[in-house]
Amino acid sequence: MSAAADLPAVRGRLTPDRPLSDLTWLRVGGPAQWLFQPADHEDLSDFLRSLDASVPVFPMGVGSNLIVRDGGVRGVVIRLGRGFNGIEIGDDGTVRAGAAALDAHVARKAAKAGRDLTFLRTIPGAIGGAVRMNAGCYGTYVADALREVTVIRRDGAIEVLPAPELDLAYRSSRLPEGAVIVEAVFDAPEAAPETLEARMAEQIEKRDASQPTKDRTAGSTFRNPAGFSSTGRADDSHELKAWKVIEAAGLRGARLGGAVMNEKHPNFLTNAGEATAAELETLGEKVRKRVYEHSGLTLEWEIMRVGEPGA
Structure with missing residues (x-):
């Protein structure tokens, strides 16, 4: 797959050798062999249906929880934008996004x-x-509100999947192989707007007080090692958190080149300057090794890592 002639025609944008570092929150990583930004559902469906099945495909979001390795990503990276960002509030209490x-x-x-x-x-x-990722915050998770999702399968088929079919668990889901999520429907309870606004303001204040929101991070680096039910709901009586075992191992502020375990919150892997993807991932692996040696616990990555190592 070396030329545009090898790929299906599209109405969106198809860019060869597109750098991905500026599309990730950590600002690291090599290029996508091809970056596809589809115009709409039909454009994406037609592309996947016509694409050679041997070509790897990686759906990329806004890069908030991602390390792209320095050698870049082979195949086609799909990044959704306009045409996939609508938000509709239904009269039945649903939110379609x-x-x-x-x-x-x-x-x-x-x-x-x-x-x-x-x-x-x-x-x-x-x-x-x-x-x-069945994302959640302050005790509520996607699993608690999701009704259904629309996906486009690797063969181009568009399918609506009820939430139970996703087997949502702590920071995980089971989607059909190669499927791209294009839409989700949530059941949203009714409440007074002013109450909700006040709650969100409180959440923002709490987050900013405890997390390095102004630093170059990709959110939580590792999953909490225990204390969650199979549906992803937090067990508030369990105090075992990733940041605590990292700190107990003496790794708050640990550094490798431009990569740092954040001083404010040690479960936030941070690009403190000119870090490479290799430095970030290597530091993360060193943290996992040290935590295991210290406590016998194996931390699992929450940040997704994709692509090829650099030369």
Whole structure:
């Protein structure tokens, strides 16, 4: 797959050797062999249907929870934008959001309409990623509100999947192989807009006090090692958190080149300057090794890492 002639015709934008570092929150990584920004559902469906099945495809959100390795990503990276970011409030209490709609925007628009999806307000990223990772905050998770998702399969088929078919669990889901989430429908309880606005303001204040929101991070680096039910709901009686075991191992502020475990919150891997993807990932692996040696616990990555290592 070396030329545009090898790829299906599109109505959106298809760009060869597109750098991805500026599309990720950590600002690292090599290029996509091809970056496809589809115009709409039909454009994406037609492209996937016609694309050679041997060509790898990676759906990329807004890069908020992602390390792209320095060698870049082979195949086609799909990034949804306009045409996939609509937000509609239904009379039946549902909120329909495109996969590219930012979580915070969905929460705010729902609140103005008197619908409670406030748990999304402080989650970085967009709806597609939130569904895929069963994202949650302050004890509420996507699994608690999701009704259904629309996906486009690798063969181009468009399908609506009820939420139970996704097997949503702590920071995970089961989607059909190669499927791209394009839309989600949530059941949002009714509440007074002013109450919801006040709740979101409180959440923002709490987040900013404890997390390095002004630093170059990709959100939480590692999943909490325990204390969650199979549906992803937090067990508030369990105190075992990733940041605590990282700190107990003496790794708050640990550094490798431009990569740092944040001083403010040690479960936030941070690009403190000119870090490479390799430095960030290597530091993360060193943290995992040290935590295991210290406590016997194996931390699992929450940040997705994709692509090829650099030369």
